[in-house]
Amino acid sequence: DTAVSQTPKYLVTQMGNDKSIKCEQNLGHDTMYWYKQDSKKFLKIMFSYNNKELIINETVPNRFSPKSPDKAHLNLHINSLELGDSAVYFCASSRTVSYNSPLHFGNGTRLTVT
Amino acid sequence: KQEVTQIPAALSVPEGENLVLNCSFTDSAIYNLQWFRQDPGKGLTSLLLIQSSQREQTSGRLNASLDKSSGRSTLYIAASQPGDSATYLCAVVNYGQNFVFGPGTRLSVLP
Numbered sequence: 001d002t003a004v005s006q007t008p009k010y011l012v013t014q015m016g017n018d019k020s021i022k023c024e025q026n027l028g029h030d031t032m033y034w035y036k037q038d039s040k041k042f043l044k045i046m047f048s049y050n051n052k053e054l055i056i057n058e059t060v061p062n063r064f065s066p067k068s069p070d071k072a073h074l075n076l077h078i079n080s081l082e083l084g085d086s087a088v089y090f091c092a093s094s095r096t097v098s099y100n101s102p103l104h105f106g107n108g109t110r111l112t113v114t
Numbered sequence: 115k116q117e118v119t120q121i122p123a124a125l126s127v128p129e130g131e132n133l134v135l136n137c138s139f140t141d142s143a144i145y146n147l148q149w150f151r152q153d154p155g156k157g158l159t160s161l162l163l164i165q166s167s168q169r170e171q172t173s174g175r176l177n178a179s180l181d182k183s184s185g186r187s188t189l190y191i192a193a194s195q196p197g198d199s200a201t202y203l204c205a206v207v208n209y210g211q212n213f214v215f216g217p218g219t220r221l222s223v224l225p
Binding site (some may be wrong): 004008027033040041042043047048056058063090092100102104105107108 | 143146148150155156157158159160163167201203205212213214217218
């Protein structure tokens with residue numbers, strides 16, 4: 001069974017569109033994250049949720065809105081997509097926010113904005 | 115602001131060699147450090163997590179060390195195999211913050 005699963009795996013869309021990426025974890029973890037990996041392969045945190053509550057919101061345009069209906073799900077909605085949003089987006093989870101819990105990653109969603 | 119660097123950026127070795135990957139961080143007040151591998155088109159797989167109170171962790175052919183005072187960690191891979199080919203990333207976390215990742219070392223192990 002996949003521990004952290006994201007859909008879709010690939011997403012190609014035009015500028016100005018609105019799209020969503022879904023993430024689910026079956027590990028029973030309390031904390032979930034969204035990371036962005038750009039073309040230079042740098043991985044940066046975007047958001048972090050603990051038990052459905054937002055705890056980290058890095059400097060991300062407000063076109064990006066995370067939603068956590070329950071602690072097993074963290075979805076990412078992106079409005080008015082721009083060319084610079086093209087990247088691979090990774091969902092991750094950890095048991096707690098105690099910082100001693102290993103991160104578990106999904107396989108990523110490759111977003112291409114044309 | 116925490117910054118993480120990794121040297122070398124890429125490494126190619128023949129099968130069977132022992133190798134060392136390096137990770138450096140600027141703020142030594144870390145809570146823990148984690149090593150990951152990333153295969154092409156895949157997510158990251160956690161390899162080892164070293165808590166700030168520890169000096170090393172071992173898993174099979176992998177050994178990670180941590181020297182907080184100097185802001186360094188190394189990942190030692192013994193008897194490398196072609197299946198070890200991947201990008202290896204280190205990440206550190208300071209208390210109250212999120213993991214900060216290095217840019218990774220791309221490893222190729224040649225048969």
